[in-house]
Amino acid sequence: MSQVAFRIRNELAMINGDFCGKDIVSLDQFARQDIEYLLPVIQHMKNLAVNHEVSHLLAGHLISLLFFEPSSRTFSSFAAAVKRLGGQTIEIQNPETVSSVSKGESFEDTIRVFEAYSSAIVLRHPVPGSARAAARAAKDIPVVNAGDGNNEHPTQTLLDMYTIYEQFGRLDHLTGLLAGDVFNSRTLHSLMRGLSLFNNNIVYLLSPPQLRLDRSDLAQFVKRGLRIIEIDSEKDIPHDCQFWYWTRIQKERFASLDAYAEIVAKNFTVTPSLLDTYASKNTILMDPLPRVGTIDPAVDDDERAVYLRSQIRNGLYTRMALLALILGKA
Amino acid sequence: MSQVAFRIRNELAMINGDFCGKDIVSLDQFARQDIEYLLPVIQHMKNLAVNHEVSHLLAGHLISLLFFEPSSRTFSSFAAAVKRLGGQTIEIQNPETVSSVSKGESFEDTIRVFEAYSSAIVLRHPVPGSARAAARAAKDIPVVNAGDGNNEHPTQTLLDMYTIYEQFGRLDHLTGLLAGDVFNSRTLHSLMRGLSLFNNNIVYLLSPPQLRLDRSDLAQFVKRGLRIIEIDSEKDIPHDCQFWYWTRIQKERFASLDAYAEIVAKNFTVTPSLLDTYASKNTILMDPLPRVGTIDPAVDDDERAVYLRSQIRNGLYTRMALLALILGKA
Amino acid sequence: MSQVAFRIRNELAMINGDFCGKDIVSLDQFARQDIEYLLPVIQHMKNLAVNHEVSHLLAGHLISLLFFEPSSRTFSSFAAAVKRLGGQTIEIQNPETVSSVSKGESFEDTIRVFEAYSSAIVLRHPVPGSARAAARAAKDIPVVNAGDGNNEHPTQTLLDMYTIYEQFGRLDHLTGLLAGDVFNSRTLHSLMRGLSLFNNNIVYLLSPPQLRLDRSDLAQFVKRGLRIIEIDSEKDIPHDCQFWYWTRIQKERFASLDAYAEIVAKNFTVTPSLLDTYASKNTILMDPLPRVGTIDPAVDDDERAVYLRSQIRNGLYTRMALLALILGKA
Numbered sequence: 001m002s003q004v005a006f007r008i009r010n011e012l013a014m015i016n017g018d019f020c021g022k023d024i025v026s027l028d029q030f031a032r033q034d035i036e037y038l039l040p041v042i043q044h045m046k047n048l049a050v051n052h053e054v055s056h057l058l059a060g061h062l063i064s065l066l067f068f069e070p071s072s073r074t075f076s077s078f079a080a081a082v083k084r085l086g087g088q089t090i091e092i093q094n095p096e097t098v099s100s101v102s103k104g105e106s107f108e109d110t111i112r113v114f115e116a117y118s119s120a121i122v123l124r125h126p127v128p129g130s131a132r133a134a135a136r137a138a139k140d141i142p143v144v145n146a147g148d149g150n151n152e153h154p155t156q157t158l159l160d161m162y163t164i165y166e167q168f169g170r171l172d173h174l175t176g177l178l179a180g181d182v183f184n185s186r187t188l189h190s191l192m193r194g195l196s197l198f199n200n201n202i203v204y205l206l207s208p209p210q211l212r213l214d215r216s217d218l219a220q221f222v223k224r225g226l227r228i229i230e231i232d233s234e235k236d237i238p239h240d241c242q243f244w245y246w247t248r249i250q251k252e253r254f255a256s257l258d259a260y261a262e263i264v265a266k267n268f269t270v271t272p273s274l275l276d277t278y279a280s281k282n283t284i285l286m287d288p289l290p291r292v293g294t295i296d297p298a299v300d301d302d303e304r305a306v307y308l309r310s311q312i313r314n315g316l317y318t319r320m321a322l323l324a325l326i327l328g329k330a
Numbered sequence: 331m332s333q334v335a336f337r338i339r340n341e342l343a344m345i346n347g348d349f350c351g352k353d354i355v356s357l358d359q360f361a362r363q364d365i366e367y368l369l370p371v372i373q374h375m376k377n378l379a380v381n382h383e384v385s386h387l388l389a390g391h392l393i394s395l396l397f398f399e400p401s402s403r404t405f406s407s408f409a410a411a412v413k414r415l416g417g418q419t420i421e422i423q424n425p426e427t428v429s430s431v432s433k434g435e436s437f438e439d440t441i442r443v444f445e446a447y448s449s450a451i452v453l454r455h456p457v458p459g460s461a462r463a464a465a466r467a468a469k470d471i472p473v474v475n476a477g478d479g480n481n482e483h484p485t486q487t488l489l490d491m492y493t494i495y496e497q498f499g500r501l502d503h504l505t506g507l508l509a510g511d512v513f514n515s516r517t518l519h520s521l522m523r524g525l526s527l528f529n530n531n532i533v534y535l536l537s538p539p540q541l542r543l544d545r546s547d548l549a550q551f552v553k554r555g556l557r558i559i560e561i562d563s564e565k566d567i568p569h570d571c572q573f574w575y576w577t578r579i580q581k582e583r584f585a586s587l588d589a590y591a592e593i594v595a596k597n598f599t600v601t602p603s604l605l606d607t608y609a610s611k612n613t614i615l616m617d618p619l620p621r622v623g624t625i626d627p628a629v630d631d632d633e634r635a636v637y638l639r640s641q642i643r644n645g646l647y648t649r650m651a652l653l654a655l656i657l658g659k660a
Numbered sequence: 661m662s663q664v665a666f667r668i669r670n671e672l673a674m675i676n677g678d679f680c681g682k683d684i685v686s687l688d689q690f691a692r693q694d695i696e697y698l699l700p701v702i703q704h705m706k707n708l709a710v711n712h713e714v715s716h717l718l719a720g721h722l723i724s725l726l727f728f729e730p731s732s733r734t735f736s737s738f739a740a741a742v743k744r745l746g747g748q749t750i751e752i753q754n755p756e757t758v759s760s761v762s763k764g765e766s767f768e769d770t771i772r773v774f775e776a777y778s779s780a781i782v783l784r785h786p787v788p789g790s791a792r793a794a795a796r797a798a799k800d801i802p803v804v805n806a807g808d809g810n811n812e813h814p815t816q817t818l819l820d821m822y823t824i825y826e827q828f829g830r831l832d833h834l835t836g837l838l839a840g841d842v843f844n845s846r847t848l849h850s851l852m853r854g855l856s857l858f859n860n861n862i863v864y865l866l867s868p869p870q871l872r873l874d875r876s877d878l879a880q881f882v883k884r885g886l887r888i889i890e891i892d893s894e895k896d897i898p899h900d901c902q903f904w905y906w907t908r909i910q911k912e913r914f915a916s917l918d919a920y921a922e923i924v925a926k927n928f929t930v931t932p933s934l935l936d937t938y939a940s941k942n943t944i945l946m947d948p949l950p951r952v953g954t955i956d957p958a959v960d961d962d963e964r965a966v967y968l969r970s971q972i973r974n975g976l977y978t979r980m981a982l983l984a985l986i987l988g989k990a
Contacts (some may be wrong), residue, residue, distance in 0.1 A: 018447045052779075053721040060384040060408050073773055076750045080722050080777040083748040088413040091421070091751070105620035109638065110629070113403055113619065117410040118643035119382075289773065290765035297768070308769065312776035390714040392740050418743040420736045421751070435950035438957070439968065443733055443949065446972035447740040449712075 014133065019325035023135040024144045027154045027190050032197045033162060035171070038321060040328055042162045045320040057329045058087025061119040066092050066111075067146070068125040074146050074153075075290065078122045081319035085329075088200050091119060095176055108137040111147075115141055119327055122146050133329035142326040150186050156288060157190040159318040160245070165261075167284050168242050171198040177237055179295060180247035182207035183214060187288045188247055204237060205230045208263045211249070229269060237278040244279060245286045246270055248294045270295045275302060286311055342462065349655035353465040354474045357484045357520050362527045365491060365501070368651060371660050372492045375650040376643070379414055385660045388417025391449040396422050396441075397476070398455040403619065404476050404483075407642075408452045409437060411649035415659075420447060434469050438467040445471055449657055470658040479517050486618060487520040489648040491589050493641050498572050501528040507567055510577035510624060512537035513544060515531045517618045519576055526554035534567060538593045541579070543552070566609040574609060575616045576600055576624045600625045605632060616641055662764055666728050672792065674878070679985035683795040684804045687814045687850050692857045695821060695831070698981060701990050702822045705980040706973075709744055717989045718747025719961060721779040726752050726771075727806070728785040733949065734806050734813075737972075738782045741979035745989075750777060750897060768797040775801055779987055782806050802986040810846050817850040819978040820905070827944050828902050831858040837897055839894040839909035840954060842867035843874060847948045848907055856884035864897060865890045868923045904939060905946045906930055906954045930955045935962060 012025055017035040022029070048055055066152040067075050082089050085131070086125060116136040124146040125132050131145035149320065165171050167198055174195070178188045182205045191222045195201045205213055205228060212230065213221075221229055229235065237244075249268060254260040270285065279285070287295055287307040299305050324330035342355055345364040352359070360508045378385055392413045397405050405423060414420050437460070444451055445468040453464050454476040461475035461482065477483040494502050504525070508518045525531045535543055535558060542560065543551075552558055561567065567574075579598060584590040600615065609615070617625055617637040629635050654660035672685055675694040678960065682689070708715055723742045727735050735753060742749050758931050766913055767790070775798040783794050791805035791812065792843055807813040810980040834855070838848045842865045855861045865888060867875055872890065873881075882888055891897065897904075909928060914920040939945070947967040959965050984990035 020808060045396050052720040054716075056384075060382040060414075062413060064406070072752060072770075076724070076752070076774065083718075083722060083750075088460075090413075092402060092406070104622040106627075109620060112638045113642055114406065116639070117406055117646055125706055175695055187333055292764040297766075308772045309776070312773055316777055323690050386714075390712040390744075392743060394736070406672060420739055420743075422736070423707075433950050434952040436957075439950060442968045443972055445737065446969070447736055447976055 007025060012135065019322070020223050020328040021142055022326055023142050024154055024322055024326065025131045025135050026145070026152050027157050027193050030154075030158075030194075030197070035158070035194070035197065038158065038318075038325070039162060039165055040312070041321040042115075042158075042317045043315040044330070045324070049313075049317060049320070054086070056086040058082060058085040058119075058325050058327065061087045061327060062090055062117060063087055063323065064090040064092070064114040064118040064120060064121045065146075065231060066114060066123050066125075068123075068130075069191075071124050071147060073312075073315075074124060074155075077315045078144075078146060078319050079325055085315070085320055085324060087119075087323075090114065107133060111137040111143075114138075117177045120144065121321065122289065123148070123150070130248045144322065144326070150184075153186060155315070155319055155322065156187055157194045158322070159177065159311070159315040160187075160191050160286065160288075161194050162318055163284070163286060163306060163314045164243055166310070166314070167282075167306075171195070171201075172198055173200045173205070174242045175202045175238060175240055177204045177206060177241045178247075179206040179244065181211050181249050181253070183211040183245075183251055185247045185252050189217065191245065192226055192228075193224070196221055196226040199225070200227075202227040202229065206232075206234065206237065206240070208249075208265065210237075210259075215230065234274060234278055239278065239280055240280065241283050243284050244270070246294045247288060247289070248290070248292045251292075269293055270299055272296065272298050272302065275299060275304065279304065332397065342465065349636070350658040351472055352656055353461075353472050354484055354652055354656065355461045355465050356475070356482050357487050357523050360484075360488075360524075360527070365488070365524070365527065367496055368488065368648075368655070369492060370653040371655060372644070372647045373496075374660075375414075375647040375654070379643075379647060379650070385414060386416040387654050388412060388449075388657065391399070391417045392420055392447060392655060393417055393498055393653065394420040394422070394444040394448040394451045395476075396444060396451060396453050396455075398453075398460075399564075401454050401477060402483075403642075403645075404454060407645045408474075408476060408649050410646050411653055414607060414646070415650055415654060416523040420444065437463060441467040441473075444468075446478075450474065450653065453478070453481070474652065474656070480514075483520065485645070485652065486517055487524045489519070489641070489645040490521050490616065490618075491524050493614070493616060493636060493644045494573055496640070496644070497612075497636075499562040501525070501531075503530045503532070504528075504572045505568060505570055507533045507534045507536060507571045507574045508577075509536040509574065511541050511579050511583070512577075513541040514580055514583050515577040518575065519547065521575065522551045522556055522558075523554070526551055529555070532557040532559065534571070536562075536567065536596065537544055538544075538579075540589075540593065544582070564604060564608055569608065569610055571609065571613050573614050573616055574600070576621070577618060578620070578622045578624045581622075599623055600629055602626065602628050602632065605629060605634065609634065665668065667817060672795070679982070680725065680988040681802055682986055683794050683802050684814055684982055684986065685791045686805070686812050687817050687853050689815075690818075690854075690857070695818070695854070695857065698818065698978075698985070699822060699825055700986060701981040702974070702977045703826075704990070705744075705951065705977040705984070709973075709977060709980070714746070714748070715744060716740060717984050718745040718779075718987065721747045721788050721987060722750055722777060723747055723983065724750040724752070724774040724778040724781045725806075726774060726781060726785075728783075728790075731784050732809060733975075734784060734815075737904075737975045738806060738979050741983055742974050743866075745980055745984060747779075747983075750774065767793060771797040771803075774798075779831040780804065781985065783808070785809070804986070810844075813850065815975070815979055816847055817854045818982070819971070819975040820847075820946065820948075820976060821854050822978055823944070823946060824839060824903055825976045826970070827942075827966075827975070831861075832950045834858075834902045835862045835898060835900055836863070837864045837866060837901045837904045837940075838907075839866040839904065841871050841909050841913070842907075844910050844913050846905040848905065849877065849889050851905065852881045852886055852888075853884070853897040856881055856886040859885070860887075862887040862889065866892075866894065866897065868909075869924065870919075889958070894934060894938055899940055901943050903941065903944050903946055904930070906951070907948060907951045908950070908954045911952075913952070929953055930959055932956065932958050932962065935964065939964065945959065 108135040111134045120142045128151035131148040135143040172230045285305045346488045441464045452474045458479035458481035465473040506600040614636045771794045780802045783806045788809035788811035791808040795803040945965045
């Protein structure tokens with residue numbers, strides 16, 4: 001349906017410097033050079049958006065946003081990305097309105113129906129592997145994973161990497177702190193994979209002892225070349241971190257509320273005094289949001305706090321860049 | 331509110347070759363010449379969409395999509411049609427968000443409120459006759475029926491007729507097979523009415539004995555000039571059918587699950603071997619979707635299977651054509 | 661994010677003839693000269709919309725419509741306003757899809773996330789004071805109150821004032837009838853505040869005795885310069901009213917259904933004969949809708965009935981004007 005020559009893919013294709021027609025399902029499709037190719041395109045999109053430039057890059061294109069579970073932030077970020085580029089959306093935000101599903105239609109058929117109307121599909125789905133299945137069903141158009149359960153959410157990691165890059169001009173030779181639910185956080189795991197594509201990066205992991213990184217995950221990241229140092233106390237945070245990445249303790253992962261309360265009582269929260277004591281004046285403070293007990297609002301006005309400012313906006317610019325690239329428009 | 335001179339209509343107007351300002355509520359508004367007028371406009375819309383041409387035909391026009399029951403496929407098809415033509419939509423997908431209704435507002439008032447903002451209203455409603463009632467309430471703008479209960483869904487039939495026409499270049503002298511729930515299927519009944527507007531068409535009806543066409547319906551279609559042949563077994567399907575139209579057995583119509591199970595056990599499903607044995611190499615295989623047990627996915631890659639490809643897309647082109655015509659833009 | 665120089669506001673800013681960058685949270689921000697500035701801009705927007713002119717005033721701008729409670733009429737009016745001006749919307753219609761809220765995110769964070777993507781936020785929220793809180797959270801872009809509980813709904817009053825102005829060419833020296841639930845109606849209270857900004861206006865209040873204006877409210881309006889006359893029977897309606905403004909008895913406000921039924925039994929309904937007996941031939945009949953028992957549909961075709969015609973459309977034009985003004989585009 002598009003002038004773009006899409007390939008028939010049995011399995012996920014590596015980007016290999018050519019985004020056009022590719023699905024974006026997993027961070028593992030990206031090599032270092034793909035991310036290096038992407039970063040200036042994100043920068044370009046930022047310039048365009050900041051200046052309220054009217055873009056017609058995606059004019060004549062309809063992008064289906066199929067959200068089988070609610071995610072207002074990711075939904076609006078993708079919707080904004082399409083519309084900022086002059087494209088239009090088909091929006092399914094509410095799983096119950098996918099009426100054909102309730103009549104017993106297969107997931108594959110649903111995807112193929114939307115494929116028939118669209119230049120691309122952005123999919124959010126609670127079941128891990130859904131994005132890959134959708135990419136397989138939609139042979140003629142690209143599919144973008146906007147989060148499939150606890151599996152992957154690649155655009156989150158790409159925006160995080162751009163946020164770091166924008167600040168420091170590089171993705172090598174960085175020292176960062178990853179804190180909070182290191183065991184469960186999809187966001188942290190994915191960022192570690194992203195950082196391991198570059199050289200000489202060190203991450204300090206700070207978590208409650210119950211929520212340490214799984215040993216096999218740790219071994220894997222180390223094998224990929226990332227240097228990992230686990231610490232037990234904020235007193236061990238090195239002063240030269242370029243970034244702190246804080247994640248909420250995910251209540252829904254705990255078997256009992258008591259176990260959750262015990263951890264939260266230890267107050268895994270960034271406060272102004274924590275920041276002033278252990279961060280440098282250039283350290284940026286990131287959070288994938290929502291923050292629930294992770295960062296004291298008193299920190300918001302600190303210049304180093306990027307979570308409610310550039311980090312969110314970079315999500316918009318990153319999605320603009322990816323959509324333009326896979327549709328052969330950038 | 332529009333430059334188009336809309337007529338005040340007490341009852342549904344026949345199209346009579348002039349779509350401008352007309353409601354599209356029932357297939358019975360269409361005469362043969364109206365469909366003949368419509369077909370090349372659909373073809374034009376197809377060319378426009380396939381080439382990703384940016385159309386501004388509906389620029390400055392807002393179309394309200396009022397879906398009082400979920401129907402993701404029809405909803406997205408209409409939304410895509412408006413947007414492809416450069417128009418914009420007011421989207422009400424969720425009946426509970428029509429808050430005024432829950433406060434006790436009459437259906438007529440709700441329609442008139444949306445009329446005030448819109449160039450046209452597309453209505454989906456579970457109650458038969460709603461589209462006609464809406465057309466009566468909205469005196470100044472056209473109303474399009476996107477399905478009113480088990481009553482009418484005229485754009486489905488028009489897209490089906492275009493799909494057949496596109497393949498064979500005619501709507502006369504056709505032989506078709508209509509299979510599945512011949513008793514209940516609104517889609518099949520409506521297609522028979524459409525085919526009866528043309529000459530020398532024959533349809534074979536294949537259904538479980540409990541789901542045969544009602545005798546008075548049969549008499550009516552025959553009176554309209556359609557030749558109908560009822561068959562009991564796939565062995566009686568003639569080999570020269572131009573199209574097979576398969577519909578699902580509608581579970582929700584059965585008093586007991588046992589009665590449903592008994593019929594479904596007989597396996598009213600199109601398989602590759604059924605197709606190879608009884609269809610010709612030019613027979614197209616249609617299904618209004620969702621298919622639930624009607625067509626084996628192994629058939630999907632067969633060139634004759636149009637249900638997930640041109641049939642869906644033709645729905646988009648048909649709705650583009652109708653909207654442009656009733657708004658005086660084509 | 662905008663070229664517009666927004667001010668940092670600790671509290672609500674008066675408009676003072678300069679709408680650019682201002683929040684629109686309360687009618688109390690408006691002085692007489694602000695409304696006089698606004699009226700011809702609304703008239704301009706009306707001309708633009710009536711002629712289906714394609715406007716690009718808001719091209720490149722995304723407006724977030726955050727509806728934390730359903731309100732189909734107000735929602736579609738704002739959506740239509742943005743789209744008619746060539747802008748685009750981020751639409752959150754269903755409170756449950758604001759997923760981050762259900763994960764425990766603060767209201768302020770939610771607002772700031774949408775702020776990052778948007779040129780303005782339109783907020784509907786059940787909690788009084790929400791709009792003000794949102795305006796405080798979103799420091800860089802304007803927030804428009806689309807109704808915050810029983811507190812304020814300023815665009816409703818502005819459209820009502822435009823509707824009267826359009827008919828009579830003035831907002832001074834008017835006599836009006838306000839009827840129905842005078843005690844509870846936010847709409848009536850707000851209109852009285854609006855009318856009190858102008859000179860020599862008289863309002864007759866007609867309500868069941870249980871639903872009279874609160875004495876302190878009455879004193880306040882009188883102090884502002886409005887002349888108020890309470891009447892008990894339609895027989896006391898003066899014949900020279902420029903407008904009748906009718907509001908429904910709000911069932912949900914009554915402790916018991918019996919108390920409600922007792923009042924409704926008294927038939928507080930406008931009928932053709934009531935209108936013919938007590939209104940003049942120039943009196944316009946207004947209702948904020950939905951009307952539930954307030955106006956007999958037999959009145960709808962009377963030329964003086966503006967509630968389903970110009971009053972609704974003026975809502976669209978008023979919102980177009982306000983959005984254009986606060987974004988520095990008109």
